[in-house]
Structure formats: C-alpha cells, structure tokens
Amino acid sequence: MTNQPTIYQVGGSLPNNAATYAVRKADQEIFDALMAGEFCYVLNSRQMGKSSLRVKTMQRLIEAGVACASVDVTQIGNFVTSEQWYASLIKSLVNSFKLSDKFKVLPWLRERKQLSPLMWLGEFIEEVLLSEIPENIVIFLDEIDSIIKVEFKDDFFAFIRSCYNKRAENPAYKRLNFCLLGVATPADLIQDKQRTPFNIGRDIDLTGFTFEEAKEPLIPGLEGKVDNPEQVLAEILNWTGGQPFLTQKLCKLMVDGSPLTPLNK
Secondary structure, three states: OOOOOOOOOOOOOOOOOOOOOOOOHHHHHHHHHHHOOOOEEEEOOOOOOHHHHHHHHHHHHHHOOOEEEEEEHHHOOOOOOHHHHHHHHHHHHHHHOOOOOOOOHHHHHHOOOOOOHHHHHHHHHHHHHHHHOOOOEEEEEEOHHHHOOOOOHHHHHHHHHHHHHHHHOOHHHHHEEEEEEEOOOHHHHOOOOOOOOOOOOEEOOOOOOOHHHHHHHHHHHHEOOEOOHHHHHHHHHHHHOOOHHHHHHHHHHHHHOOOOOOOOO
16 A cells, blocks of 8 residues: 555544535534524534534535634633623624624724623624624634633623524524534533523534445545455444544545554443
C-alpha cells in the first residue's frame, strides 16, 4: 500500500462537500425541526460530529432560503465582562450575517450605554436582525459549553426562551430560531426550570454511525486498498462503536497501511 492522500479527514469539521460525510438520522431531524421553527440543541460528547452536522445543516437551510449565522462561543472568551461578552456576540452576528455595511456596532452600542447588555442583544435582534433580514433566521451557537463559567449565563438562556415567548405577541419572532451545540447537559447550562429554554426545545440525539449510514461515504476510500472493504468497514465500526472521529481515523490508517491494534471496548 502507498501513503498517497486519502479521502478521510481526521479531526475538525468536515467541509460541506466532504465525500466522507455520513448522513445520520439526526441530519433530517434537525433540518426538519429548524425549518418548522423549533428551538434545537445538540449536546453530546466531543468528536461526535456536532460541528460537521452544523456545517451541513446550515448549507441545507441556506439552500432552502433561510438566513443563517454561526458563532463559536469560545472565541468570545470566559474572562470578560457582560458588556464585552454581549458586544462581542452582537459583533459576531453582524459579521456572520454580513451586515457590516449597514450597521456599525460601536456607535450603536454607545447610544445605548445606559441600558443593560442583555437589552443590547434584545434591541439588536428586534431593531436590526428582524428588520434588515426578511427571511427566516437561524442562529447557531457552537461550543456553547464554554459559557458555563460565565456568571450571567442564566440570563442569556432565559433570553433565548423569551424570544420564543414573544412569538405570541410579535409575529416577527416566529422567523427567529436558535440552535445550540456543545459538550454539556441542559442542567450544566441552566438549572432554573422556570427560565430554561431546554424544556421547550428539541433535543437532537447524535449517535454513532451505523453500517448503513457509513457504507456509502466511507467504503469508496477503502476500495482497491483492502480486501473486502465492506467487511473491513464493519470491523472498524465494531471497534469504534461508530464514533465519527475514530471511524475516520481507522479508515485512514487502513488505507495508509498503518498497523492496527484492536481497541478495548
């Protein structure tokens, strides 16, 4: 076997056109729920393909006419004031929605310096996002677990819930939707059941690959490299339990000709 480049990617989000992206039950579930205006959250362990799912889902939503933004919450930081955190979130949304030519964040914030940072976000969504963007809107907040140590996190999650409550009095909010992704449980993020958005949302269960889900995208890379690619893939999935990172890694090792040691299950 030669060490030529393979189609398998080990680590990081798969690009939207990745040949090895395996479509799972969660792909259709999250797409349908977000199209229906449901608040969704994907809270799972690391390396389960959450970010790749976000990339793929965003592309499908955009093709369906939905305006999407993605914010990696880790880029805002933990050791910041509430003013810095909300200003950074607003700036990230402006950039992601490509509103910089129409909206200047800092002058707008200076005009509202007497308001709370949470009200900045509320006014930004109502006066800017819902005004400037006529389409349905989905905001993806990735790595949401990085907010756990932020002392004002409960107010932020309560704010998300309030956006859904406002649908009853302001129909424009029916166009606004959120999707949270991260390594946490709802109780890690907010404990107050009266304010939590998680009891009104859809929990997207992201499981490991099944053989049926994995065979179409993953077997082609094994063909011509190993004897009986289907059997090899079945054994790999047996070793990894379908965990995406490990599955891609073992497929790559097989193609590269690296020796494998059975994994303890």
